[in-house]
Amino acid sequence: MGTHPAVPARGLEPALALLALLGLYAFGWLAVAPNRLVSGTSLGAAAALGWGVHAIAVLILGAVALRRWRPGLAPALPVMLLVLAAALALGLTGDAARHQLQELAPAARAMLGFGFWLGIAALLVLLAEVLRGASIWLRVLAPLLLLGIAALAGWLGLLDRLSLVVEYQARAETLHAALLRHLALAGAALGIVLAFGIPLGWWAFRSPRAEAALAAVLNAVQIVPALALFGALIPLLSALLRAVPALRGLGVEAIGTAPTLIGTAAYAGLPLWRGILAGLAAAPREVVGVAEAMGMDEARVTRAVRLPLGLPVFLAALRVAAVQCIGLVALGGLIGAGGLGALVLEGMAQFATDLILLGALPIVALALLADGALRLLEGRLAPWRR
Amino acid sequence: MAAVIAFEDVSVAYGGRDGLRDVTLEVAAGELCVLVGPSGAGKSTLLRLVNRLVAPSAGVVRVRGEDIARNDPIRLRRSIGYAIQSVGLFPHRTVGENIATVPRLLGWPEPRIAARIPELLALLRLDADLAARYPHTLSGGQAQRVGLARALAADPDLLLMDEPFGAADPILRRALRAELRRIHAVTGKTILLVTHDAEEALELATRVVVLRDGRVLAAGAPLELIRAADPFVRDLLGGDAPALRRLGLVTVAAAMAATAAPAGAPVIAPGASLSDALSLMLETRAEVLAVGEDGRTLGSLGLPGLLRAVPMPAPA
Known part of the structure; x- marks a missing residue:
């Protein structure tokens, strides 16, 4: 970080x-x-x-x-x-x-x-x-x-x-669809990570007890191998769907999209949550103290001091989470979620090296692109450090 | 004069260091009151009671006559200037934005804020161009001055300063003290300042308050306290050379005679201290100095006059 x-x-x-x-x-x-x-x-x-x-x-x-x-x-x-x-x-x-x-x-x-x-x-x-x-x-x-x-x-x-190019020309449409599907999956997973990570980060910042509990849970997720987690989600989700059939009406299924998004979000949750917490704590104590002493209330201290000073840390966390989402969503190919991971899987099943590459290279390229773009943004958004 | 700050039987229970016990103290309008004492004596606690960063466990704190426990702490804090040792400038805001902090909180119109920033930079003898710079580009002395400018921005009648020059080197400290004395003289603000440096306390204060173990041990004008009966106070303020400390507190103008000095006598300004005068006598081997300013001669100061001006207490 x-x-x-x-x-x-x-x-x-x-x-x-x-x-x-x-x-x-x-x-x-x-x-x-x-x-x-x-x-x-x-x-x-x-x-x-x-x-x-x-x-x-x-x-x-x-x-x-x-x-x-x-x-x-x-x-x-x-x-x-x-x-x-x-x-x-x-x-x-x-x-x-x-x-x-x-x-x-x-x-x-x-x-x-x-x-x-x-x-x-x-x-x-x-x-x-x-x-x-x-x-x-x-x-x-x-x-x-x-x-x-x-x-x-x-x-x-x-x-x-x-x-590789011959392979691409034979499968251009499949590849394009897989690329879009991959982006949609990664984007949705990142959205889930943000929706949970930001409030949980704030909660942990306010309460050391919550921090300890959340750190324990999120660290535990990291210990489970990603593939095992994705696999384990399938029976868990099907049990849940049996218990609450109404979820089916919302489009939740035990294989494919739902376990892929949940598994990816659970993994990328730790770096994002850590980053939110670290960013909130990034403002030096004496600076926060002076802000309070000059008559800023809690909301204003957060808005005017903590958030802007934490911004580079938040962006770094977003970058790590985005790259993780792009990479982990590929495992969804194994459990029927489609995307570039499914192409890699198909290539492996056929022992077709070029097909594997056709799926793997765009994953690497997407990850590098997201990383590079967010790095550039990090540099731009903290003019006071230059 | 009305008391701007009044502590009435105030205690702060911290269990051990930095607590306060039954402190009663008033700070009058226009005073530069310096709280001095060893670390852990409760100086900062006493200061932080004033803007409710610390709440008393017993007693009442009044600011401008009102019991502050009954009023909104946010409004209270915006009405009081505040400067600390580490300066605490907002690193992500320019110097101008830092200075504008409290005026913005108070909702001043932008043109008034824009006009106020150069005014304050000028008051602190800082370059107007500094307004657009970020704090990390400032020297230590500039940062300290900007911190002071920020504390003064909304023109508060009351200023709290917690070891404001603690992080500065000795030469810079002297310059900043002179700056603070000048600003106090120009603006007439009530200032409550905390320091652990007795020399700084004696040099700055119109009134010194000595604290020890959470109690007020002595309070009074610097010259009074330096010959106080309490041996702790005398040791703290007088240090190894109490007589020299006292020389430093009396001006040449207060000790000089109207008689003319012999021709060729070295010239000293009336605003200089008697320790400066003694130093000049030692350097020039002259027993009589001419007192003058801007080419005019005002009188003379001889060694006997210097000795008479600083009577020593009878040996205990």
Whole structure:
């Protein structure tokens, strides 16, 4: 909780660059298989991409070297080098897939290998690391630029022969529906968390006894494995529905949406509740004391002192809860709630790696997006700390 | 003069430290009354009774003649200026908004508030540009002054100050004390101030109240108390060098003679203290000083005159 230091950890960036190079040179980059269900033969990046692989490596090393030996330099140049490296990796890989599949049957697939995922992941984390010290416009621009390049490559058909893209094109409608469903589930869960977390946070702030009791309950929830909790909710809810059949009329069912929302909200409840409590207590005691001594009543002290001073803490708690909701709702796929989790589950049932990724990647992207957006907001809303 | 604050047989039961026992005390309008005593003596408790941050277990506290237990504490607090050691500026509000706190609570029209902020900054000799800054950008001295400006914002006739300069370094403390004396002289407000620093008490107060173990041990003008019979009071206020402390309380103007000083005598201002005068004599090896201001000569001060001005009590 709280703010993260702006100072980058020394050695982190070179380590990330090393991981990216490992992805490029040490592992399989692309696997060519006769159909989507077998693993096929693996190609290294050098074999698949040709000389371009060294260009990518040089761009990454150049960015890290600039950061290392020109620490005074504005981050814009290394950021652009890294964006270029990512764009090059994406474009060359799409082209390599097309090239590899030229002579093969239409069912043949070019699947992205471990090396690709390691390399791209390390590259993106490295980019995020460099962006941490950058100006706000660069922090917004660089991800947009990256997305724009990926979208352009997709639109131009550069990526069409990659197995993941083939899979996407076959299931675009399902995926879009699952994405919306996922967002709706996560949003509803977050709404429930807020509806309970805020009043319970206030209650705990006013009463130390309530705090102890609520902390015990919410901590206990965290100890139960998430999957077990989701599973256990099904018999509990069906027993409840037998006892109170009227709930069925409200659309409550023992599987699917209801247990997913309840389970997710129970999990995300602890970080949000903690954050509300910490935010309310964030105002220094002497500041609250002076406010009272100058003639503010309790309601005004809360409105004029506690809430604004707690705002950054509240937002941090909201961020953690939102990210948790996006992630946990995916488990709802296992109990019939649909959403991106259901796609992952289907992919696992079919041993279809690309389908798993098709569900998992948007979950990760949503979580990162929510996290990034709320972080930006946190920085904006506390002008007195700059 | 009417009593602005009156404590009538007030007790506060805290069980041990910081309680009060049967305190009866009046603070008259325009006084700068300083509560002094060791920690745990109940000074802050006595101060916090005045704006009902503490409730008495027995006795009556009157402010401006009215029993405060019968009136709304919120309205009472808005009518009294309040400043504390840690300053307690609202970190999320600009200096101007901090100063505007009580006027806003009182519902002043915005133009009046907007006009009041620069007035107060000027009174505290702060730059008008400071109004737009956030507290974390201020120096310690600026923050203390803004705290004082905030306490004065709604022009209260009564000011409570709890160790207001406690967090400042010695040089800053001296400057802030001078500032407070000046503001007291300019505004004529009634001020009740708590300190554990005897020197500060003697320098600031028109009246000193010495507290110990929840009781008032002595109350009176600084010069009276410094030669008080009670050995605790004498030790507390006089410290290691009671004679020098007393020199610091008498002005040159009060001790000088109308006779002219010999030519070339060092010049001292009439508002300086006798300890300043003695210091100047020691530095310049002159036994007689000329008293003057703005180029005019007012009289002279010799060593014998200085000694006569500070009679010592007979040895016990």
